[in-house]
Amino acid sequence: MKLVSWNVNGLRAAVRKGFLDYFHEVDADIFAVQEIKLQEGQIDLELEGYEKYWNYAEKKGYAGTAVFTKQTPIKVTYGMNGDSHPEGRIITLEFENYYFVTVYVPNSQRTLARLPHRLEWEDEFFDYIHRLDQDKSVILCGDMNVAHETIDVRNDKTNHGNSGFTKEEREKMSRLLDNGFIDTLRHFHPDRDDIFTWWSYMKTVRERNIGWRIDYFIVSERLQDQLIDSDAHTTVMGSDHCPIYMEIDL
Incomplete structure (x- = not known):
C-alpha cells in the first residue's frame, strides 16, 4: 500500500504547476494534502477512482486539508473531539484495521506570537491521537511544522529557538x-x-538544499514490522514543500 502526503501551499496553484502529473504518476492508494487554501466549489478536481474528502478553513485562502482515497473508509471525521476546528487542520479516515489521519499543525509564527496556542493545540492533538491508538493502529501524516532533531535542519545552530525549532515544539x-x-x-x-x-523561496535555497524536514509519516509502533519504505520525493516541484511517501503492508 502506497501513501503520499504533500503540503501543496495552495492546491489551485499546485495544479497549475503540475500537481496532477505527479498525482497520476505516483498512483497512491491514499493521497493527503495540506494547506489547500481554498473553499468548497473553488476547484474542480477530477480524480478518477478516488473518493475526495475536504476540510476547508473558514478563513478564505488559508490552511485546510484534503484526502483522496481509492478505498472507501468506514467513517470520516473532521477536527478533534467532535469539534470541526475553524482552520480545517485535521481529517481522520477510519478503516477496518487502522485510522488514517492527516494534519496541518499550526505555525508558531516568526515572532512566536502563536506559540502558546500551538502548544495548547499540540496537547489536545496528542490526546486525540492516543485515543485513536487505543482503538486501532494509527497512520499519521502531514505538515507537523517542526524539525525534530538537529539533522532535520540544514543550519541547526543558527535556527535554535526559531519557529519550528523551539525547544517546546521539539x-x-x-x-x-x-x-x-x-x-x-x-x-x-x-x-x-x-x-x-x-525550503524557503529565497533564491538558490532549494538548489543548495538548505531546508527543513517538517513533514512526516508517523505510525503506531505495532505497525513497525509492516513498514516497507518511507522517504521524500525531494525533486518534485510545485510547492515550497515536497511530497513524502510511505509504503506499508496492510
Whole structure:
C-alpha cells in the first residue's frame, strides 16, 4: 500500500504547476494534502477512482486539508473531539484495521506570537491521537511544522529557538515518539542529514538544499514490522514543500 502526503501551499496553484502529473504518476492508494487554501466549489478536481474528502478553513485562502482515497473508509471525521476546528487542520479516515489521519499543525509564527496556542493545540492533538491508538493502529501524516532533531535542519545552530525549532515544539514531537509511535523516515534513514521537505523561496535555497524536514509519516509502533519504505520525493516541484511517501503492508 502506497501513501503520499504533500503540503501543496495552495492546491489551485499546485495544479497549475503540475500537481496532477505527479498525482497520476505516483498512483497512491491514499493521497493527503495540506494547506489547500481554498473553499468548497473553488476547484474542480477530477480524480478518477478516488473518493475526495475536504476540510476547508473558514478563513478564505488559508490552511485546510484534503484526502483522496481509492478505498472507501468506514467513517470520516473532521477536527478533534467532535469539534470541526475553524482552520480545517485535521481529517481522520477510519478503516477496518487502522485510522488514517492527516494534519496541518499550526505555525508558531516568526515572532512566536502563536506559540502558546500551538502548544495548547499540540496537547489536545496528542490526546486525540492516543485515543485513536487505543482503538486501532494509527497512520499519521502531514505538515507537523517542526524539525525534530538537529539533522532535520540544514543550519541547526543558527535556527535554535526559531519557529519550528523551539525547544517546546521539539519536545512535543519527542513526547509523541516516546509514547508508542515511529517516525517512519528515521526508521529507514536514522542518520541521513540531507533529507528535507521544506525550503524557503529565497533564491538558490532549494538548489543548495538548505531546508527543513517538517513533514512526516508517523505510525503506531505495532505497525513497525509492516513498514516497507518511507522517504521524500525531494525533486518534485510545485510547492515550497515536497511530497513524502510511505509504503506499508496492510
